[in-house]
Amino acid sequence: xxxxxxxxxxxxxxxxxxxxxxxxxxxxxxxxxxxxTFVGSEILIFGAVKRDTPPPEDIPLQVIVVVEGPAHPVxxxxxxxxxxxxINTDRIELAAAPSFYAVATSAPLTETVSILDDLRHLISxxxxxxxxxxxxxxxxxxxxxxxxxxxxxxxxxxxxMENTVNLQEETLFDTRIALPANVTEGEYRTRIYLTRGGxxxxxxxxxxxxxxxxxxxxxxxxAHEQPLIYxxxxxxxxxxxxxxxxxxxxIILRT
Amino acid sequence: xxxxxxxxxxxxxxxxxxxxxxxxxxxxxxFGVGGGFLMTPLLFFIGIPPAVAVATEANxxxxxxxxxxxxxxxxxxxxxxxxxxLLVGGLIGAAFGVQxxxxxxxxxxxxxxxxxxxxxxxxIIGSLMFVESVRALMKTRGxxxxxxxxxxxxxxxLPFKMKFRTSGLYISVIPPxxxxxxxxxxxxIMGVGGGFIMVPAMIYLLGMPTKxxxxxxxxxxxxxxxxxxxxxxxxxFTVDMGLAVLLLVGGVIGAQVGARIGVKLKAxxxxxxxxxxxxxxxxxxxxxxxxQPAELYEIGKAGGH
Numbered sequence: 001x002x003x004x005x006x007x008x009x010x011x012x013x014x015x016x017x018x019x020x021x022x023x024x025x026x027x028x029x030x031x032x033x034x035x036x037t038f039v040g041s042e043i044l045i046f047g048a049v050k051r052d053t054p055p056p057e058d059i060p061l062q063v064i065v066v067v068e069g070p071a072h073p074v075x076x077x078x079x080x081x082x083x084x085x086x087i088n089t090d091r092i093e094l095a096a097a098p099s100f101y102a103v104a105t106s107a108p109l110t111e112t113v114s115i116l117d118d119l120r121h122l123i124s125x126x127x128x129x130x131x132x133x134x135x136x137x138x139x140x141x142x143x144x145x146x147x148x149x150x151x152x153x154x155x156x157x158x159x160x161m162e163n164t165v166n167l168q169e170e171t172l173f174d175t176r177i178a179l180p181a182n183v184t185e186g187e188y189r190t191r192i193y194l195t196r197g198g199x200x201x202x203x204x205x206x207x208x209x210x211x212x213x214x215x216x217x218x219x220x221x222x223a224h225e226q227p228l229i230y231x232x233x234x235x236x237x238x239x240x241x242x243x244x245x246x247x248x249x250x251i252i253l254r255t
Numbered sequence: 256x257x258x259x260x261x262x263x264x265x266x267x268x269x270x271x272x273x274x275x276x277x278x279x280x281x282x283x284x285x286f287g288v289g290g291g292f293l294m295t296p297l298l299f300f301i302g303i304p305p306a307v308a309v310a311t312e313a314n315x316x317x318x319x320x321x322x323x324x325x326x327x328x329x330x331x332x333x334x335x336x337x338x339x340x341l342l343v344g345g346l347i348g349a350a351f352g353v354q355x356x357x358x359x360x361x362x363x364x365x366x367x368x369x370x371x372x373x374x375x376x377x378x379i380i381g382s383l384m385f386v387e388s389v390r391a392l393m394k395t396r397g398x399x400x401x402x403x404x405x406x407x408x409x410x411x412x413l414p415f416k417m418k419f420r421t422s423g424l425y426i427s428v429i430p431p432x433x434x435x436x437x438x439x440x441x442x443x444i445m446g447v448g449g450g451f452i453m454v455p456a457m458i459y460l461l462g463m464p465t466k467x468x469x470x471x472x473x474x475x476x477x478x479x480x481x482x483x484x485x486x487x488x489x490x491x492f493t494v495d496m497g498l499a500v501l502l503l504v505g506g507v508i509g510a511q512v513g514a515r516i517g518v519k520l521k522a523x524x525x526x527x528x529x530x531x532x533x534x535x536x537x538x539x540x541x542x543x544x545x546x547q548p549a550e551l552y553e554i555g556k557a558g559g560h
Contacts, residue, residue, distance in 0.1 A: 087364070151553070182302075216261040228488070234314050237499075
């Protein structure tokens with residue numbers, strides 16, 4: 001009899017994981033301003049797990065935090081040796097790839113989320129890159145997406161940070177995600193997942209706004225909205241500086 | 256001190272940019288080259304996107320050449336008439352070069368074109384200049400007077416002759432216009448001023464005196480690069496004002512120093528130094544094409560078909 005109750009309880013815990021636990025979260029900042037002295041920014045993401053019933057004890061709770069920058073179409077090119085020199089021979093057009101992608105987890109990613117739920121919720125970076133229907137190549141597109149991930153990981157734009165979410169008593173969690181200085185403007189979609197046994201139990205979503213401000217904003221807008229005036233202004237500034245420095249140098253030499 | 260560049264969208268050290276501008280500025284003032292063939296690859300190396308580097312470099316060359324030209328105008332070493340003829344060709348060439356650049360960008364072979372052009376032009380000119388200037392140096396060392404005899408070549412048999420008093424020449428306008436067109440194309444494709452092509456062409460093809468060559472080429476470069484800057488700013492939005500200002504503050508001071516060093520050195524010594532530098536850059540770019548790159552793949556902006 002006791003065994004049956006235990007079994008029923010376990011079945012219940014498996015059947016209704018989503019309703020039993022809920023994630024509430026906050027960010028240290030949901031607006032990042034790019035100024036002239038911007039060197040990157042670190043965002044603290046924290047939260048708690050709200051639950052009505054005591055947590056199941058045998059399956060540990062895990063947390064995944066995903067911060068994703070605006071996606072753009074990209075072309076990935078491959079070099080090959082032709083006529084003794086290395087030139088671009090093959091290419092693939094990717095319909096969309098995020099400009100920034102950081103995944104932080106409380107345990108190794110494979111233990112945190114199952115392949116099925118990874119596919120369902122598009123968690124790991126491979127899932128976030130969309131290949132076009134007609135990729136114009138005979139080669140395996142996966143080589144190209146892997147190369148894209150490798151290159152962007154090297155420049156700090158894509159990162160997988162396993163075991164960096166601190167989880168206390170299965171209730172409180174926090175992590176820090178660093179935005180490097182080479183991030184682009186836009187809305188950074190931020191998702192937090194609670195998982196148990198590899199399946200997503202609850203999720204929370206918010207947005208971080210990354211924007212240029214002040215002089216940076218003004219220059220960027222002028223360059224895109226009034227390109228001719230911007231170009232002429234660049235030349236005037238250049239020539240004025242050239243003349244000014246030349247005159248200054250002469251004065252310095254004379255004294 | 257880190258500074259965020261609004262158009263390039265990267266953060267770089269401001270003093271690094273000032274230093275790069277200064278070093279290239281010294282060379283610019285000494286040799287009368289815009290310095291673009293050194294600066295553009297250096298900017299790639301510190302992480303500036305290539306499109307922004309090429310366009311911004313054009314803007315920076317305007318400034319560094321401007322102060323150089325002022326120095327040369329003072330010493331009356333600019334042939335304004337020759338400069339204007341070269342300029343006409345330069346503008347035609349730049350307009351055509353931008354078209355060619357965009358066509359190759361669409362098929363993803365711009366990098367190859369740029370690098371091959373560098374290796375080809377720098378290699379040929381560097382070796383020619385090196386051999387010629389070393390020979391001239393040996394002659395002066397040996398005590399024999401340097402012959403200034405003008406050779407009468409095909410250049411002197413073309414129509415539309417014009418008098419260039421400052422250079423002491425009476426030649427057809429066709430060769431200078433052709434030189435201008437070639438330089439304009441290279442300016443648009445390679446993101447350089449084109450001095451490294453124009454200076455030897457003026458000396459060896461047009462037979463201009465070395466003293467006038469530097470100032471006149473700087474004069475032409477100013478206008479061609481200004482035109483290129485405007486083309487890039489209006490079509491690709493890749494001119495970074497912040498980057499340009501930092502580079503030119505260093506560059507302008509460097510150019511002044513360089514112009515003074517240039518006066519003190521002998522013309523033959525200047526040419527040996529320039530030839531060596533051209534060969535070093537050529538060799539480095541050539542090796543990049545020949546050695547298997549560590550990363551076979553590269554990311555580009557989409558939209559090319």
